[in-house]
Amino acid sequence: MEQLKTLDDWLAHCERLHPKTIDMGLARVKAVAERMGLNFDCPVITVAGTNGKGSTCAMLEAILLEAGYRTGVYTSPHLVHFEERCRVRGDIVSASDLVANFARVESARGQNGDEISLSYFEFSTLAILQLLADAKLDVVILEVGLGGRLDAVNIIDTDCAVITSIDLDHTELLGHDRESIGFEKAGIMRAGKPVVVSDPMPPQSLIDHAATLGADLWLFGRDFNFSGDKQQWGWAGRGRRYAGLAYPALRGANQLVNASGVLAALTALRERLPITAQAVRVGLSMVELPGRFQIVPGQPTLVLDVAHNPHSVAALTENLDAMGFYPCTHAIFGAMADKDVAPMLARIGPLVDKWYFTDLPTPRAATGEALLAAWQAGNSRADAAATAWPSPEAALAAAVANANPTDRIVVFGSFYTVGGILQHGLPRLSAPHLAPKAG
Template sequence: MHTYDTLEQWLAHCENLHPTTIDMGLERLRSVAARLHDGAGLRFDCPVFTVAGTNGKGSTCAMLECMLRHGGYRTGLFTSPHLVHFTERCKIDHQPLDEATLCRHFEAVEKARGDTSLTYFEFTMLAILDALAQARLDVVILEVGMGGRLDAVNLVDTDCAIITSIDVDHAEFLGDNREDIGREKAGIMRAGKPAIVSDPVPPHSIIEHAEAIGADLWLVGRDFTTGGDQQQWNWQGRGRRYPALAYPALRGANQMLNAAGVLAALTALRDRLPLPAQAIRLGLAQVELPGRFQIVPGQPALVLDVAHNPHSVAALVANLDAMPYYPVTHMVFGAMADKEIGDMLQRLHPVVDKWYFCDLPTPRAASSDQLMQHWQQHCAGQSRIVPSDASQHASPRAALQAAIAAADPADRIVVSGSFFTVGDVLSEPLPKLSAPHMPGLPD
């Protein structure tokens, strides 16, 4: 059995235990989880929400956590991937768990696994689940890493499943169409337990699976509805109504769908986790999630968004279109090589004037040279953009510095394409931007 003193050493150890990065299946995990703590195993004594989907999972988890905390509950949250620090993946009452405590749970997993091989995600996720299970929490929120049916998070039986928007991503593992992907996501549902679907047009495979196992399915438009105007919105469903709600503090039109799913989930478990309306309102008003259409104050305008597939990029474009007019949009872009890069670039192309392609610090990433080739194939020569409007850089921060140097104060800079792209920019203090000019005041 190996043992290490620091979290960095444990993470390095986890990277070298399994021959592949992703290995779908739960058999190995179940055997290790059962051996934890000399056979006592892994068990949660509080309600568990499990959140799956292609996009919107992080926002859904953040809103759910914020509302429950304002309701006085002691919350535990597992999310992935992280932006800057690994400890972001495990939060108790919104605070990252300290490294020393995490190390003790890594050691427990190492002792329990024996000669069983685990991937990086499986090992780290199991250590975090163990930490949450022993933290005497009132409620736990788990974000699925990929898929659902065979994802490591599905080791835990959920009390309420939430499925956000569904689109094609990770096609090599989940399928190349929404029906196959929906079937995989639906694997987090449990018989007799609430299953909330916030996608307004869900794949039929999700509905079929819920009916087949006897899950308590909640669908938008049937079991809960929303309405509103520019100032406020309302939610109604299954014997409960929330009128005159403020829009979520997380920016973007897609966030209301995520919030609607959260309210459905809380309504479904209201007998076990009763919440006053004020907790709902405070949760909507105060929720924060870095890197999700995050607008940094100053000039030029700076937008950080982790959109990393065509569906989330389409949402980003819609949100950028809804912003005020900017003469020039500068795009800092880095992406994983296994993504549909051409499709992403084509969707972004209409709102981008200057591109800054960057390398990322992971072997999975497409190089800036590969990104440039994709751009030349799919976008170069179209409309107003000319070859001189695209450049290559060694890192997202270097690309951002170049964009700031080239941008006028009235311009807009967007950083997107991957968690790694936004995470690298946030890993150090952001470059100082000038304060926005207030009309009627001297510069």
């Protein structure tokens, strides 16, 4: 085999190994994990759902770090660099740490000449899980990549499952209605262990599966809830309450629902991971997560959001609506070819005056021209305009050139769209050339 030295070498190797990009099923990945002797001796929190997973993981991490615990987090996908997928004690891991663990997976995969094929996601998940297992941690937070039941993360038994909002996404793999998708997400539950469902209207399949399994089900509105005004909010759950909390540092109306699930999970685990009210307050006030309704300072206003399905685009639209008046809203949008973009464009369309549809650097993406055609087919606004661009960077440059300082530019869609803007760091738009245009 060729000499694999860098993380990029290993990632390229992983991409070549398996005929299918996504191959649902746990038999192969479980067999390699057993060869590796992979196991955790600290509590594990597993987070599944359609939207809100990343925010939930970030809030759990921030509060637990503030409480003094040594945390490990695995999330996917990444925005710019692969290493972003794994954080240990709050810090993104180094490429060299990952390389050593990729080599361990490769060794186990080919043990005794009996080679097991792994997909890119399965291979990289095993490498990150091994890194976390070796890191002497107090708690590990694992975000499910896709679904739950058959996702590689689910080879690890969770001590507390968190299931965030459920909506239609990846329907070709997970099913075409919320009940089917709910059943897939329910696969992360374990008998006798708490499962926190922060979706206010969960599919019945989730509730039924918890009952069949004998999991300890925590339902939003029944076992925990929140109340709030414009100044502060409070949370109440089984045997515990928090009052006078500041809003999470992550923006958006949906973040209180996510934060409520986080506090329920921490309450369910309080005998093993006790935390103080002060850790909750400070953790929520300091949590950071790029690309989740992230407002970049400067003029014009720049908003970054990885909303890429109808449910998350609806949330983005509500959040944009709540920002107040802007003379003109410019939107940069890129998405995978398998996405049903029509309902997304229809939902956010009334707020967008100028569209910039973009190609993305992956064969799975729709072209900017295809997205433009989809928009034209459904557009009912005679005063809106749209163009197609070869990259998110080119689209942003065009939007900046067309924008007045008082305008707003929204970048949303695939992680590749937002990542394309962030790959050289946060853009600074308060440039001197952005003087108001005549007319």
